[in-house]
Amino acid sequence: MEEEExxxxxxRFLYNDATSRKPQGxxxxxxxxxxxxxxxxxxxxxxxxxxxxxxxxxxxxxKLAFRDCSKLKRISTPFSMEKIGHEAFxxxxxxxxxxxxxxxxxxxxxxxxxxxxxxxxITIPRTVRRIGYNAFATCSSLVDVVLPxxxxxxxxxxxxxxxxxxxxxIPSTVKRLEYEMFxxxxxxxxxxxx
Numbered sequence: 001m002e003e004e005e006x007x008x009x010x011x012r013f014l015y016n017d018a019t020s021r022k023p024q025g026x027x028x029x030x031x032x033x034x035x036x037x038x039x040x041x042x043x044x045x046x047x048x049x050x051x052x053x054x055x056x057x058x059x060x061x062x063k064l065a066f067r068d069c070s071k072l073k074r075i076s077t078p079f080s081m082e083k084i085g086h087e088a089f090x091x092x093x094x095x096x097x098x099x100x101x102x103x104x105x106x107x108x109x110x111x112x113x114x115x116x117x118x119x120x121x122i123t124i125p126r127t128v129r130r131i132g133y134n135a136f137a138t139c140s141s142l143v144d145v146v147l148p149x150x151x152x153x154x155x156x157x158x159x160x161x162x163x164x165x166x167x168x169x170i171p172s173t174v175k176r177l178e179y180e181m182f183x184x185x186x187x188x189x190x191x192x193x194x
Contacts, residue, residue, distance in 0.1 A: 024048070027071075033057035038065045040085070047071060056080050059104075061088045073097065083107045086132070091115040100125050108135050110155060117141055120164075124148050133157050133178070140164060147171060160184055169194060 013026040016035055025048050031038060032055035040062035043049060049069045054061075056078040063085040066072060072092040076099035077084075086109045089095060095116045105125045110132030113119060121144035124131070128148050133155030136142060142162045147154075149171045156178035159165060167190035170177070182188055 022046070027051070029053070031055060031058055036060075038062050040064055042066075044068060050074070052076070054078055054081065059083070061085055063087060063109075064090070067091060070094065075099065077101045077105070079104050081105050083109065084112050085109050087111045087114065089113050089116060094118050096120065098122055103127055106130065108132060110134060111137070113139055115139075120144065122146070124151070126150065129153065131155060131158055134160065137161055149173065154178065154181065156180055157183065163187060166190065168192070 011026060012028045013023065015029060015031045027048050028051045029049060030053045036058055037060040042062060042065045044064050045068045047070050050071050050073050052075045054077050057080050058078060059080045059082045061084045065088045067087050067090045069092050071094055073094050074097040079101045081101045081104055083106060090111050096118045102125050105128055107130045108128060111134045113136050114134050115138045117138065117140045119139045120141050123146040126148040128151060130153045134157040135155060136159050137157050138161040140163045143164045145168055147170060150173055151171050152173050154174050157180045160180050160183040163186050165185050166187045169192040172194055
């Protein structure tokens with residue numbers, strides 16, 4: 001009975017103190033102030049983690065924060081989110097639902113969703129101005145991407161190896177198409193520049 005109670009406590013975890021120790025075996029995570037920034041490598045390799053809910057007030061996800069969380073399926077970010085750091089969700093192979101805030105987010109750094117091969121669609125918020133290199137590379141199930149009309153920079157290899165992607169519309173505010181942006185996208189038949 002005692003072991004069962006301990007296991008139930010660990011399955012859900014409220015992270016509101018950056019100095020607290022993060023237990024292994026958590027499946028559901030809620031992050032809220034006084035944590036305002038999720039530190040680099042914070043939950044790296046938490047293999048049982050399935051769901052992350054980030055509360056209002058948290059404004060940055062650090063580098064590699066959730067990298068290699070192999071069972072992560074769902075994340076949601078608050079309106080206060082401004083930046084998602086380098087490789088934050090890299091190799092989260094079961095990630096299917098990403099709910100990004102509609103305001104506030106300005107930067108999706110390099111390789112953020114690299115290797116998220118179960119991700120089928122994503123809508124980038126209208127406030128995002130910069131998407132780093134290889135941000136969605138090897139998202140092999142990605143079919144639908146909606147880019148914001150004011151996007152200014154789309155890094156090299158952004159969608160390379162997205163083999164299910166068949167169409168994409170790039171806004172006219174992106175002035176330069178970078179190297180290998182759509183390399184190895186076998187299904188890509190329509191790229192609109194508007």
